[in-house]
Amino acid sequence: MVTTVIGIGLLGGSYALSLRDKYPKMHFIGVDASDVHGRLAVAKGIVDEVLPMGIAIPNSDLVVLAVPVNYIVELLPRVLDLISDTATVVDLGSTKQLICEVADAHPKRHRFVAAHPMAGTENSGPSAAFRELLPEKNVILCDCEKSDADSVALVEALFKDIGMKIHYMTPAEHDLHLAYVSHLSHVTSFALGYTVLEKERDEQNIFDMASTGFSSTVRLAKSSPAMWAPIFDQNRENLSRALGDYIEFLQQYKTFIDDRDIKASVDFMQRANEIRRILSGIDRK
Amino acid sequence: MVTTVIGIGLLGGSYALSLRDKYPKMHFIGVDASDVHGRLAVAKGIVDEVLPMGIAIPNSDLVVLAVPVNYIVELLPRVLDLISDTATVVDLGSTKQLICEVADAHPKRHRFVAAHPMAGTENSGPSAAFRELLPEKNVILCDCEKSDADSVALVEALFKDIGMKIHYMTPAEHDLHLAYVSHLSHVTSFALGYTVLEKERDEQNIFDMASTGFSSTVRLAKSSPAMWAPIFDQNRENLSRALGDYIEFLQQYKTFIDDRDIKASVDFMQRANEIRRILSGIDRK
Structure with a gap:
């Protein structure tokens, strides 16, 4: 063959x-x-x-x-x-x-x-x-x-x-789910890398203060733009909706911080914690 | 001793x-x-x-x-x-x-x-x-x-x-830098976990479609709310600014997607790619 x-x-x-x-x-x-x-x-x-x-x-x-x-x-x-x-x-x-x-x-x-x-x-x-x-x-x-x-x-x-x-x-189901579970996490990671580079101009500081936690979250920001730009473009409608949802939740969370609403902040994080149960085993996939 | x-x-x-x-x-x-x-x-x-x-x-x-x-x-x-x-x-x-x-x-x-x-x-x-x-x-x-x-x-x-x-x-320098290099990445990860859980209601789909990339980006969303809520609260002014910056860049990037501006999208990702050079070695730290 x-x-x-x-x-x-x-x-x-x-x-x-x-x-x-x-x-x-x-x-x-x-x-x-x-x-x-x-x-x-x-x-x-x-x-x-x-x-x-x-x-x-x-x-x-x-x-x-x-x-x-x-x-x-x-x-x-x-x-x-x-x-x-x-x-x-x-x-x-x-x-x-x-x-x-x-x-x-x-x-x-x-x-x-x-x-x-x-x-x-x-x-x-x-x-x-x-x-x-x-x-x-x-x-x-x-x-x-x-x-x-x-x-x-x-x-x-x-x-x-x-x-x-x-x-x-179906292709439609695939692209919708992927927008949330894959494409969104790439964009959030690219944007995190971009923000830190733009706002934290002292690269030595980034290196000294970054923990493995930051490194893990920003890992996908190293991905190839030539590969991802066309993916995001082909899936732009689903991705745009996912990004809009994400930005909305982030803005919501920012008001919890600004208002010092500790209970709302904890509730938000506890809900996010549920991802642990779903993902247990993913790292070994 | x-x-x-x-x-x-x-x-x-x-x-x-x-x-x-x-x-x-x-x-x-x-x-x-x-x-x-x-x-x-x-x-x-x-x-x-x-x-x-x-x-x-x-x-x-x-x-x-x-x-x-x-x-x-x-x-x-x-x-x-x-x-x-x-x-x-x-x-x-x-x-x-x-x-x-x-x-x-x-x-x-x-x-x-x-x-x-x-x-x-x-x-x-x-x-x-x-x-x-x-x-x-x-x-x-x-x-x-x-x-x-x-x-x-x-x-x-x-x-x-x-x-x-x-x-x-100084404590002021520490808290400012940490807002960008650590606290922000925790919030972006919590918000990613939250968004996927809220919008992608079928947990089996999340499990089946999540790659190690998603798992890495969302890892910090498993962190302890009891530990992080007071950190975010004590550093709320720096964190709020960092979050505001991040949301602004995300919104900017969303317009590139919506406008199908591939060049701007690639430029944004290439800038974010520079994090690779700075972080090389962090995972071994």
């Missing part, structure tokens, strides 16, 4: 590394806009060779789209044009609605499976890829009823074989 | 555990409002015995105040009343201005040293204490010129011996 991974970064690279462990005979072709990343991916054993898209895709059984979501939208129709009739295309993008709409407009839509593995780090590029990223994590598949049964079966089998747990929902 | 730790929780307990490693002959007395915590602290080997404050303090060479900051303000005058003339009192509170003002009003002010170790986790109580919490971390001392030289020397020596790095600043 020949698998082509388009975009050999953190996610595409980690997926390939996990698959290689399970399927030593699978042949991996990498496609990447960056020659440096391509060479690094071969050197790191992520893929066997790097080829231009037009050569790689017609000879592949599986094509994995692991580029930023704006490029997925751009490349998906071209990839579907190029595949053989029996090949399967899967994307790993963090948004699903626009990507599925683009797929729906293509005559080979039935060979496409829309997927989103719930995993990542604040790092990017092939050097950030590691085989432990995906196992034990969740992956969401959308609109499977629009895909051929054999394509879904292949994609499901591969995710399961590398130890992922599969969930199913 | 006899050391009394008032409040044998995460911080007081971890401090005692670190000191015991370095000074096996030091005798540790615990004082705690909770009998359960007191018994647990003895069972865990954090302190040798638990005694009432009025008995423990007059016989101690060092008294460590490691209770929530509202209780530090309440207890500090009573502790200074009770100590022998040669004993030293140190507090480990997360605010410094009000605590130092309270100390300044006491005739034995010169036996007091104001300290804040920059370390913690989202957990609390003696069962959360561990000997690795403080080593390698930073600690800030305030207003040392108001303390006797021998008291400062003792407190510095103990922090240094357990591997901490000491910094000096």
